[in-house]
Amino acid sequence: MASLLSRRTKVNAKGLFMLVLGPSKAGKSYFMGTQPDGNILHLHGSSESHGSISASTPAGDRAISVQWERGDKLIADIMSILSPENLKAENITCIGLDSLTELFRDIRDTKIFKQKCTTASGKHNNFKESEAMIDIMSKIIHQLRVLYNEHNINVVCAMHARVTKVENDIISEVKPELPGFGVAEFLVGQFNDILVLNHNKEKGVREFVSHAVGNRDSKNEDGIVTRYLDFTPCLQNASVIPDTIEATIPALLKLKNS
Helix, strand or coil: CCCCHHHCCCCCCCCCEEEEEECCCCCHHHHHCCCCCCEEEEEECHHHCCHHHHHHHHHHHHEEEEECCCHHHHHHHHHHHCCHHHHHHCCEEEEEEECHHHHHHHHHCCHHHHHHCECCCCCECHHHHHHHHHHHHHHHHHHHHHHHHHHCCEEEEEEEEEEEEEECCEEEEEEECCCCHHHHHHHHCCCCEEEEEEEECCCCEEEEECCCEEEEEEECCCCCEEEEEEECCEECCCCCCCCEEECCHHHHHHHHHC
């Protein structure tokens, strides 16, 4: 048996393993392009192709936008793109997945997802959807975490969120656009860093708001809430988190490594 020291878990405490929540046009793709060095892989779905322009605005040619395949080749294509060999060959230092919301929609159209939700009688079981989505997504999240911990690649995953409360032109509450309550519980526990992106039109800036909360509920067939998930933004390793933070990767890294 190998020594315990040789099997010590590799943990990256200085970079970003991040979930960015925000409404459409908040600037999530632009934020991905603020990685200060190396190249950025902007991995996106078909309806997020416009994000390639936003990501390349701050990064220029360093932003490499790649659209994942739809249909039954989806999972294999993403896992191939996220291989360490491919990323090292292109000097990728940051992965921007744009977005989880669209990825969930595309996964629902795959044969493997439908099989996981099919009963013995051949019918679709809606109650199996969250379990099936988590099972498939866990493989992708695991690969992203390996790239982050073992290869020091920053990971930023965007997710659409519906704004449910605004105070003084600043978002104070959002509801993530997710396919099921169980998926929300799963995702909140996977990311080291979770922040809400706000477009402050009064100041003309895009910024992260650390006091905004996210929530998700689960209702039964009578519309009664049976479970409620409430989570707040976090930035691992940061001793102090200001109410608002400049929406750039260097600004977040400075807080985490101060």
